Amino acid sequence: MRRRPEISSEKPSAASQEPSSESEIDQKDAGAKVRVNSPRRSPFVFLTLFALTVYSSWSVYQHQFQSLPAPITAEQAGKRGFSEIEALKHVQALTDLGPHSVGSDALDLALEYVLEAAKNIKEKAHWEVDVDVEAFHVRSGANQMAGGLFMGKTLLYSDLNHVVLRILPKFESEAAQNAILVSSHIDTVFSTGGAGDCSSCIAVMLELARGISQWAGFKHAVIFLFNTGEEEGLNGAHSFVTQHPWNETVRMAIDLEAMGIGGKSGIFQAGPHPWAIENFASVAKYPSGQIIAQDFFSSGAIKSATDFQIYKEVAGLSGLDFAYTDNSAVYHTKNDKLELLKPGSLQHLGENMLSFLIHSAASPHLPKGNAMEQEENKGQNAAIFFDILGTYMVVFRQNFANMLYNSVIIQSLLIWITSLLMGGYPAAVSLALSCLSIILMWILALGFSVLIAFILPLVSSSPVPYVANPWLVVGLFAAPALLGALTGQHLGYLFLQTYLSTVYSKRKLLSPAVQADLIKLESERWIYKAGSVQWLILLAMGNYYKIRSSYLALVWLVPPTFAYGLLEATLSPARLPKPLKLATLLMGLAVPILISAGIFIQLAGTVIGTMVRFDRNPGSTPEWLGNVIIAAFIAAVICLTLVYLLSYVHLSGAKRSIVLATCLLFGLSFTAVFLGIVPPFTEDTARAVNTNKTD
Structure with missing residues (x-):
């Protein structure tokens, strides 16, 4: 905006003639004196x-991203808490099996380990809680996705095995008909033992199930799905939501994933209904999640997909999708190993999830899954979320954002x-x-x-x-x-x-x-x-x-x-x-x-x-x-x-x-x-290259 110069015809006083701390330019024109601060800046x-x-x-x-809680022992956590030290024992056991891709003997051993751990949880559960454990076998199925990485493709699968664990209160008759699903996959790609992707997630789920099985007073069931076939095209999640008898009882889905190894596991997909993210923000001890990650992921810039896509598109469920993203260069490589898993990573995710699941399972209201498509199409109730320094999460809905943004734009x-x-x-x-x-x-x-x-x-x-x-x-x-x-x-x-x-x-x-x-x-x-x-x-x-x-x-x-x-x-x-x-x-x-x-x-x-x-x-x-x-x-x-x-x-x-x-x-x-002084790859960071196996 053009400014008119301020001109004063007053004579300077004695005080004004004293040296000033600011550099000034004095110019007399026709008896006028103009003072301008010097434009020089040190x-x-x-x-x-x-x-x-x-x-x-x-x-x-x-x-915000590197400050992690200290791992705690089983004694410090108590029966109802979460212990990273105990969870790491599961990670160690699974990674010791080596790569366990679909169809391998190592995957059968991994399934046996998870099944035995689930049965152990059942034996030690609180007397007011029922725990159901089963090995779920899928003969065959066809998975066709409407969008994302596998859009337009029909994926055929057969002979898949999963472990399903359900925890529900004994004295709530309706609990079995209203369940919260927590899911991750046991299988890995052929080149890695999968400490991050996704043995760390399986370990967190087992420790969560152990802790939740000691609580009472729930109104809803919690189902833990340890699936296989995810790396082949999200087939494990698809087989559950289309063939398992409990699929009709699920009201909300939580998926745990890894696109790296360790660090803070943050929410990178939420919705379509905002109930889950709003309640997570209110109870999580170390809230972590960014809507920009959801925009970035959904844009297709990252060529990947998670089971959450199945739960949202095929089952019509709403919920949350978590992922580790630190050191993402080791994802799907031989270096996805336990030694690189940052201390505190599992504690961070475990404590957040424990607080959220206890709160959600005791809540009198859960979103109804099949109505979520309408909510997504409307778009006005979609949640916008971000955390501040990993200690506080801001959540507001799109309709409020529209009013706020329009107001600022018009005023500007x-x-x-x-x-x-x-x-x-x-x-x-x-x-x-x-x-x-x-x-x-x-x-x-x-x-x-x-x-x-x-x-x-x-x-x-x-x-x-x-x-x-x-x-x-x-x-x-x-x-x-x-x-x-x-x-x-x-x-x-x-x-x-x-x-x-x-x-x-x-x-x-x-x-x-x-x-x-x-x-x-x-x-x-x-x-x-x-x-x-x-x-x-x-x-x-x-x-x-x-x-x-x-x-x-x-x-x-x-x-x-x-x-x-x-x-x-x-x-x-x-x-x-x-x-x-x-x-x-x-x-x-x-x-x-x-x-x-x-x-x-x-x-x-x-x-x-x-x-x-x-x-x-x-x-x-x-x-x-x-x-x-x-x-x-x-x-x-x-x-x-x-x-x-x-x-x-x-x-x-x-x-x-x-x-x-x-x-x-x-x-x-x-x-x-x-000059090659800094090598492009190291022992802990190797390049991922697709190979064709030949006999």
Whole structure:
């Protein structure tokens, strides 16, 4: 918005002639005196801000995703608690059998082990609880999926064996007709013992069943399904919901999965009905789950599927889908082994599930499964959820999100329209040029990082040389992306300065020196405000297409805009532009970093880990494609999250330091890859490749 310079004809008092802590420019024109804060900012200020942002983001990630509860023993847990130490005994026993894929003798031994463990739980159950254990055999079946990884395919299966354990109260006559299903799979792929996928889940279920069997006062039954055939195409879950006599009693399904080994097991799919996620959020001890993971998974970006798809599509059930995602590079490889399972991982999932199952089984209401398709089609009751630092979970429904997003969008548009009407043509052009800086930032950030993505396969022995050492992507892709983002935004800043110079040259009240400083200050403000335009567009698009993770756009739009309006407008009586306050940036970025920094880092780690399986059949896809995906993702995150911070660099001397630091970081990382100093794979991180067995 165009601002009229404030001119005072008053003579300076003695007090005003004393040296000021702020650098000021005094210019006398026709007896008038204009004071403008110096546009210079110390380079150390920006570098400190940048370091503080990086440190805060990493701290949020560590607390949100890497802080795990301490494992406890059976004595500490008691009869009704959950003990990771006891659960690990089951993981050890199953992984000692080696790979146990469908049709193998090892799988028969794994089934026998789980069956014996289930019978032991039955023998020691509380006297007010009935425990039913059975070995369920399926002769044959046909599984046809409507969507997802197996869309359009008909999967035939036969001779599958499962273990089913049901816990229900003796004195609740209706309990057997209303059950909560907890499910995971015993079978593994042919190359691994499956400590993570999914012996860890089976172990958690056995320990949960032991603990729940000691409780009384339930109103509903809890069914634990230890199925096989999941790795062949979700066949175990399909056979249960289509052929087992208890399938009609299930009202809600909980699936436990692993797309890595250990860490926090978070919810990455929930619904369609919000009952499960709302109740989980209210009782979980360490709530963990992100709706952005659900959007990411359902988009097909990750070529995978879980039993939850069967429960939702075939059985019409609602519920929750959990998964481990740490160290996802070992998924479906020989390195999915017990030694890499992080201590506290099973304790985290077990305590969350125990609290949720006890609460749900005692609840007087459970969602009715067959009505869930209507709820999903309406979409208004769909849940949006995310956790804050792994200690508190926020859940709200889509209809509330629509009202909130529409309100913010309308208010933002009204503010911008009012500003442009008051500022006139110069304000409209300034807005356009500041938005051009955003476009240039994206183009150059993507261009620099993607260029490196094409070069890497030419100089490295592996097309993905960073899988075993994910930190390499900071130098290989993040550094070029940051350099490109800074360059693009600075070009827009210079274009904006050129235009404002033309506007200010028509004003005769100020000298060229004062005008030059005012132009720099006003340009900085326009560049900062352009960041909010970027997030406003994303919020509007996300709201229109009902993308549930659009709350991230809201978080990155409202606090920085509010901080600017409060500190730079409401509490700043001066009419002339001033350098943006540091408090504006700190206040504006505190909430976005708290809510989203950990998510972006965790998601980046998951995407990097999946690249080891991106080209399962060497030669079937270009070697550069995986790198381009990683480079584009990292560049997008940098452009989205650093847009406000970079606006502070143009008035400081930190640009040269940033350019040198990013070039040095990239050079060191590239050299390490080129010379093979950092190996692309290690003993604990191997590439997953499909093979054809021949006789």
